[in-house]
Every structure is written in structure tokens, then in C-alpha cells.
Amino acid sequence: MFESAELGHKIDKGTFKQEAPKLRAALLDAQYDMLEKKEFPVIILISGVDGSGKGETINLLYSWMDPHHISTLAFSGPTDEERARPIMWRYWRALPAKGQIGIFAGSWYSQPITDRINGDLRRSELDARLAGINQFEAMLVNEGALILKFWFHLSREGQKTRLKALEKNPNTAWRVTKESYERLKTYDKLQEVAGHVLRVTNSAKAPWIIVEGTDDEYRSLTVGRIVLDALQRRLKQEGRTMVPVAPPIVQPIDNRNVLSELDLTQKLGKKDYESQLAKYQGRLSELVRDPRFVGKRSLALVFEGSDAAGKGGSIRRIAAAMDARQYQIIPTAAPTEEERAQPYLWRFWRHVPRTGRAAIFDRSWYGRVLVERVEGFCSEADWLRAYAEINDFEHQLVEAGTVVIKFWLQISADEQLRRFQERQDTKFKQFKITDEDWRNRDKWDDYVAAACDMVDRTSTGLAPWTTVEANDKNFARVKVLRTVCERLELALKDEQEKYKKQ
Structure with a gap:
């Protein structure tokens, strides 16, 4: 050559x-x-x-x-x-x-x-x-x-x-x-x-x-x-112009999908909730202080889901079990001018956690295949290639020792409407509800279809999705905490096996 x-x-x-x-x-x-x-x-x-x-x-x-x-x-x-x-x-x-x-x-x-x-x-x-x-x-x-x-x-x-x-x-x-x-x-x-x-x-x-x-x-x-x-x-060359027209989303013929099959009636009583919450928060607190985690692993938690599904509440219960110096919560909104001047994943690359730390993403890089896809904020070619780019990104995280845990919190349309109305009628909750939330309800089926595509194409062996039945907040919070503990325990067990082989 x-x-x-x-x-x-x-x-x-x-x-x-x-x-x-x-x-x-x-x-x-x-x-x-x-x-x-x-x-x-x-x-x-x-x-x-x-x-x-x-x-x-x-x-x-x-x-x-x-x-x-x-x-x-x-x-x-x-x-x-x-x-x-x-x-x-x-x-x-x-x-x-x-x-x-x-x-x-x-x-x-x-x-x-x-x-x-x-x-x-x-x-x-x-x-x-x-x-x-x-x-x-x-x-x-x-x-x-x-x-x-x-x-x-x-x-x-x-x-x-x-x-x-x-x-x-x-x-x-x-x-x-x-x-x-x-x-x-x-x-x-x-x-x-x-x-x-x-x-x-x-x-x-x-x-x-x-x-x-x-x-x-x-x-x-x-x-x-x-x-x-x-x-x-x-x-x-002409600029990369974007036409804000969402491509058609094909609904399944039998109206059954990975989200529609969830049992949203599952509940957890107050007494059981308090007992299990304390149990898993205590376990999580021990896991993130374990020398195998502090010295070899990091944690990336991704929260996606329906509007008002309780992502914030689940995040708060996780944060309560950790030292505030050990984690960062990253709320994801519309990209800033600085972020639009970089590749799409750049604003998430910046927050990749180092060893012994956790990054908690309240909405994440999946916005490209969810809101940007449904609302037509990016071209069809952009969101179609995003699935592979996201899988590559998460694979690199896992290879570097990051435990990637992804949650989709799902509620019913009726439960969402009840929570919207409650937020609107409660003064200290009104900041949680916007006109955009109400507009998104009109595209409920489109968002469900996009979410099902996302789970299907990006739930990998290294970074699988966990779907959470979230009509009952107590049930959802405990399932999230339990999943985090179980995944961390598996990762630390793998770390111990590697050490034995050396």
C-alpha cells in the first residue's frame, strides 16, 4: 500500500x-x-x-x-x-x-x-x-x-x-x-x-x-x-435539510405487542412496599460500595416510558440508596445549540460514568427512535440507523465494565389521563404537566408502536430492556430496585469469577 x-x-x-x-x-x-x-x-x-x-x-x-x-x-x-x-x-x-x-x-x-x-x-x-x-x-x-x-x-x-x-x-x-x-x-x-x-x-x-x-x-x-x-x-453540497414529516407507523394486525401484553393490574400493598423498598435500597447501598464495583465497574441506568409513568419517582428511590457523590442524574430535554453542533450521541458521551460511579438518565439516547421519530424531528434514514449506533454505543459501555440497565415504564391510557388531571388540579404538581404532554396523548398508538420497535431492535444480551408495569407506583418502584440489585449482583459475581481465573 x-x-x-x-x-x-x-x-x-x-x-x-x-x-x-x-x-x-x-x-x-x-x-x-x-x-x-x-x-x-x-x-x-x-x-x-x-x-x-x-x-x-x-x-x-x-x-x-x-x-x-x-x-x-x-x-x-x-x-x-x-x-x-x-x-x-x-x-x-x-x-x-x-x-x-x-x-x-x-x-x-x-x-x-x-x-x-x-x-x-x-x-x-x-x-x-x-x-x-x-x-x-x-x-x-x-x-x-x-x-x-x-x-x-x-x-x-x-x-x-x-x-x-x-x-x-x-x-x-x-x-x-x-x-x-x-x-x-x-x-x-x-x-x-x-x-x-x-x-x-x-x-x-x-x-x-x-x-x-x-x-x-x-x-x-x-x-x-x-x-x-x-x-x-x-x-x-446542499445543506442536510430535514423535513418535519413523520413516516407512517405500521400497527400490528392483531393489536398485540410487547407492551399490550403487560399485566398492568399488578399491585403491591403499602406494608409489603415499605418492607421490600427498605430491603432493596439496603442491598443496593451495599452493592455500590462493594470493592468489586468501586474498583472495576460503573452503572448506567436508562429510564424511558409513557408520560407520567413514574420515572422520576423510581429514580428518587434509587438515588436515596446511594451516596450523592457517587451518582449523577441526567435529565434529557430538547438538545441545546451546543449539542446540535455535535453528533447526536455526543451529549450522552459526555456523561459516561467512570469506575465506581453511576449515571442515571431520565430519558436518554432513545429519544431519536421515539419522540424524534414520531414527531418527524429527524429523517427516516437518521432514526433507522440510530438502532445500530445505539447498540454499538451500549456494547462499548459494557466492554468497558459499565452495567447498562434499561427500563421502559408502561401505564394504561386511562391511568395516564387520571395522572394528568391530578397534576393539573394539584398546585405543587402543575409544573409536571405541559401542553406538549396533552398533545402526545393524541399520538398514543404511534408512541407505543415506536417503543415496541425500540425494544425489539435494541434489547440485546449485553443490554436488555426491562419492561415495568407501572399503573401501581409501589409495584413499579420495587421492580426497578430489585432489577438493579439483581443485575449488579450478576456483574459482581462475574468480576469475582474473572479474579479467580487470574
């Missing part, structure tokens, strides 16, 4: 001095057009062998464009905070907003390549990581991002020559370290591993661009022209 890049390309200084100012002016124009429209972000990955001009290229882009709207992210080994979360978490939160440019010096490819070279990743494990990266990049492109992936190539002799030249110059000597020469010894292994990585992740939506790094002027003009061409092409 790299042979074709080593062609000895050179550009004389005179050509560079003539072309660079024109290229710089055009890049600035394109950057300001992009900033004004705020329709898409630009993600530039700078990768390659040591001494191939990665740092010089980043500096050049900063000098040729407005640096106020460019951010450079450099990643080395993961920190303790990053190790306590999914592998991709540190990249998720570093993504540029729409209208901005993010340059990744060392990206989501760096660690897998390094681990494979060092023998810390088997080929099958590397391929699994790369498959996840392909899914991540496809999601970014579907969300509107422009991704440019550069690999700077040098021959072994070219790399040696570059390192010596950098070392001789007092202004660049600091860039050459003992590790630089150590990595030169693994040159052949790097070519083998990187060649495989580039082949597997060279997709139509995010292709790799291999640039020869021998000649500074050639490399600079090549990268500048590619960035300019990509920006201009993208700016000519």
Missing part, C-alpha cells in the same frame, strides 16, 4: 513561494464559508512514521488558516480517567463542533497500531477494534462530518535521514528522542501493521490519503490542496 507513495516527489522553492499564498487565501475563504454555514465539522487525522512531517503540517495549517477555529488534539497513552471508560471516550468528547476544524495528532488508530506492534493485541483483537472504528467513522459521516485521514510515508532510509536532519537543527532537535530511534528498529513491523490497518479502514466515506513526506514543499502543497478541494466540494 505504501510503495506507490515513495516516488521522490519534489517541488522547487520558487513554485512553492508562488503557489502557497494563493492556496492560503483560498483555504481561508473556504474556512470562513464553513464557519458561517455551521453545517458540518472537519476532522483531520494526521498519522504516519516519525520524521515524516506530521508536526510541520499541523503548524502549516495553523499558519495558513484562522487558528481561532482550529483545535489540535494530541493523544498519548490513556490516563486513569480515560481507562475507566470506553476506549473511544476520549475521542468522543474531543470532536469539533459544526463549523470548526479538529486536527487529531495521534488518533483512534494510534493505540491499536502500537499495541499490535508491541504484541499486546492479537490479529483478531485488532480487527475487532478496526471494525468498531469503521462503525464510528460511518456514524460521524452520517451525522455530517467531513473526515480527512492522512498517512505520511517515508522509506526506512528517508526516515533515518529526516531524523538526523531534525536532530542537527537546534530549532527541531527536541522533536527527536531516544524513542524515535527505537521506533526506527520496528520500521518493518510498522509497515506491516499500518498497511493492514489502512486497508481495512479505507472506506468510501472516510478514505486514507497517503502522502510522501520526503520533501517539505511537496507535502505542504499536497495536503493544503487536498483540504481545500474537500472543503470546496462539501460547501457546494
